[in-house]
Amino acid sequence: xxxxxALNREFVLxxxxxxxxxxxGYNIVDLGLIYGLDVDSGVIKVTMTMTTPGCPAQDYxxxxxxxxxxxxxxxxxxxxxxxxxxxxxxxxxxxxAKAHFGIxx
Amino acid sequence: MxxxxxxxxxxxxxxxxxxxxxxxxxxxxxxxxxxxxARSVSAPGTLAAVHLLVIGWLLLLMLGAxxxxxxxxxxxxxxxxxxxxxxxxxxxAGLAAMVGGFLAIGRHPALALALPAGGTAVLxxxxxxxxxxxxxxFGARPLALPGRMVLSGLAxxxxxxxxxxxxxxxxxxxxxxxxxxxxxYAVGDHALAGLGGWFTLTAMGVSYKLLPMFMLAPxxxxxxxxxxxxxxxxxxxxxxxxxxxxxxVAAEALRVAQDxxxxxxxxAVMIYLWDIVxxxxxxxxxxxxxxxxxxxxxxxxxGLAAALAIGFAATHRLGAGAPLIIFLVVxxxxxxxxxTQLYKIIPFLTWLTRYGSNLGRGAVPRVQDLVRERRSYxxxxxxxxxxxxxxxxxxxxxxxxxxxxxxxxxxxTVGLLIEYWRxxxxxxxxxxxxxxxxxxxxxxxxx
Ligand code: HEM
Numbered sequence: 085x086x087x088x089x090a091l092n093r094e095f096v097l098x099x100x101x102x103x104x105x106x107x108x109g110y111n112i113v114d115l116g117l118i119y120g121l122d123v124d125s126g127v128i129k130v131t132m133t134m135t136t137p138g139c140p141a142q143d144y145x146x147x148x149x150x151x152x153x154x155x156x157x158x159x160x161x162x163x164x165x166x167x168x169x170x171x172x173x174x175x176x177x178x179x180x181a182k183a184h185f186g187i188x189x
Numbered sequence: 190m191x192x193x194x195x196x197x198x199x200x201x202x203x204x205x206x207x208x209x210x211x212x213x214x215x216x217x218x219x220x221x222x223x224x225x226x227a228r229s230v231s232a233p234g235t236l237a238a239v240h241l242l243v244i245g246w247l248l249l250l251m252l253g254a255x256x257x258x259x260x261x262x263x264x265x266x267x268x269x270x271x272x273x274x275x276x277x278x279x280x281x282a283g284l285a286a287m288v289g290g291f292l293a294i295g296r297h298p299a300l301a302l303a304l305p306a307g308g309t310a311v312l313x314x315x316x317x318x319x320x321x322x323x324x325x326x327f328g329a330r331p332l333a334l335p336g337r338m339v340l341s342g343l344a345x346x347x348x349x350x351x352x353x354x355x356x357x358x359x360x361x362x363x364x365x366x367x368x369x370x371x372x373x374y375a376v377g378d379h380a381l382a383g384l385g386g387w388f389t390l391t392a393m394g395v396s397y398k399l400l401p402m403f404m405l406a407p408x409x410x411x412x413x414x415x416x417x418x419x420x421x422x423x424x425x426x427x428x429x430x431x432x433x434x435x436x437x438v439a440a441e442a443l444r445v446a447q448d449x450x451x452x453x454x455x456x457a458v459m460i461y462l463w464d465i466v467x468x469x470x471x472x473x474x475x476x477x478x479x480x481x482x483x484x485x486x487x488x489x490x491x492g493l494a495a496a497l498a499i500g501f502a503a504t505h506r507l508g509a510g511a512p513l514i515i516f517l518v519v520x521x522x523x524x525x526x527x528x529t530q531l532y533k534i535i536p537f538l539t540w541l542t543r544y545g546s547n548l549g550r551g552a553v554p555r556v557q558d559l560v561r562e563r564r565s566y567x568x569x570x571x572x573x574x575x576x577x578x579x580x581x582x583x584x585x586x587x588x589x590x591x592x593x594x595x596x597x598x599x600x601x602t603v604g605l606l607i608e609y610w611r612x613x614x615x616x617x618x619x620x621x622x623x624x625x626x627x628x629x630x631x632x633x634x635x636x
Contacts, residue, residue: 102549103548103549104548104553104555106537106540106541106545106553106555106556107403107537109555109557109558135402136261137264138196138261138262138263138264139196139261140196140197140260140261140537140541141196141537141540141541141545142196143196143545144546144548147545147546147548147549148548148549148550149549151548151549151550152549152550155549155550174405174473174474185405185473185474185475185476186474187405187473187474
């Protein structure tokens with residue numbers, strides 16, 4: 085899995101599971117913070133949000149996404165677009181994360 | 190690539206550390222018997238301890254928190270981090286002079302001048318803080334409820350400090366006494382503007398953002414939130430304004446206005462507490478973390494203080510009951526809220542400063558990994574128990590029981606301090622690593 089040939093959306097998403105929102109203590113993928121992800125000729129383009137605007141951890145989370153992405157074999161660059169629309173809500177979590185936090189649908 | 194750390198307030202943790210030291214100093218003064226109830230309410234020792242508590246502990250705590258909080262709610266930076274440091278230095282130095290000045294009143298007239306000098310330094314620190322926080326707040330208009338409540342609170346802070354400074358000048362500069370001494374009748378309004386208009390309104394505003402954020406509850410507080418703000422700010426303004434006017438004008442209408450203000454405040458507190466229950470009830474995060482579990486104690490004391498104040502007012506004993514209300518508000522409500530929320534904010538800021546930059550590069554603890562929640566519960570329980578016992582003693586007419594109760598409170602403060610220190614030092618997070626258990630590595634959290 086470590087050859088550039090494997091560099092696709094799923095592979096990158098899988099790697100981004102290692103980046104957490106420190107306060108909620110859960111990975112940003114299952115929290116539903118990643119709104120869009122494209123991989124094109126070695127460039128990862130992420131569109132994502134934060135649980136709350138102005139979150140003091142924002143820059144660290146962005147840096148975490150960048151660092152995790154750029155460390156993948158074959159990646160030349162990582163660009164991150166932070167958006168606030170649509171606003172994040174706990175409903176955006178995956179069923180797994182919802183179960184972890186005890187959130188009912 | 191991404192510039193780091195510009196969202197972390199540099200002087201917030203130092204402000205908290207300083208605040209906690211001042212808190213312990215004040216507790217020591219009380220335990221040493223230099224204050225009310227062992228001495229009179231207006232004894233120099235009492236005034237020194239009261240201001241160590243309200244300026245040294247609560248003001249530094251609140252400003253430190255706002256330096257981090259206001260950028261969060263406005264998504265804008267403070268005017269300057271350096272000004273934040275200047276605020277801390279001016280307030281701490283001013284407070285030290287004030288304490289010296291209080292203790293010198295009536296003994297060393299020249300030294301007592303340290304009181305207005307210290308008050309001036311505190312005023313300067315407060316003005317700098319208002320500018321520093323005002324820039325992001327004004328830039329982010331129209332403000333949501335928490336921001337508007339903070340702005341209202343800051344206005345009351347200014348009134349409080351200005352009044353305090355006038356008292357200080359009346360006490361220590363004889364030529365000014367004929368003009369200012371009359372203001373001393375308004376010492377209750379000074380206390381109400383400070384503990385109510387400033388601290389309580391601001392704490393309410395901050396809690397309206399933080400509680401929903403950490404519990405994943407709806408942030409929109411609707412009509413209830415607006416009522417709390419309008420009735421609260423309006424009530425404090427009316428009560429303090431009419432109270433001040435009564436210093437010069439003995440009009441019945443002013444007394445009615447003052448009472449209406451008290452009533453509005455009481456209603457605002459009731460709506461607020463009801464709304465807080467609503468936040469807990471509508472939260473999406475099933476587990477309530479320790480800081481918010483324990484915060485229930487602080488909310489309880491706010492309710493108790495309000496209920497007792499209403500009772501005292503109804504029986505025309507508000508003056509006699511004031512020391513007890515001040516005790517409940519300072520230790521139970523504001524101090525309790527501060528200690529409980531620090532149990533979250535300190536680990537969070539610790540995470541940002543110590544671990545944040547490792548995110549995406551390797552194992553990183555979660556904020557929760559920096560604390561051991563079950564260790565905190567006995568301390569929180571002991572703290573609130575001590576406050577309750579102390580209040581019960583005073584209410585039952587055994588004011589002497591306050592000091593032993595305060596010993597429990599002090600012990601609990603020290604216990605919590607050790608837990609904060611451990612969070613900051615990574616005691617629990619590192620402990621896990623040493624035990625070679627997987628340090629709650631982020632990828633554990635995967636499906
Ligand atoms: C956040 C700011 C402040 C708060 C919450 C506050 C609160 C209080 C409270 C509760 C009392 C009544 C204490 C008692 O009767 O035992 C008091 C009295 C007093 N305060 Fe402040 N204070 C603040 C700032 C200041 C400042 C900056 C000064 C300036 C030196 C000051 C000077 C005084 C004086 C001289 C008294 C005694 C008045 C008297 O007994 O006649 N205060 N304050």
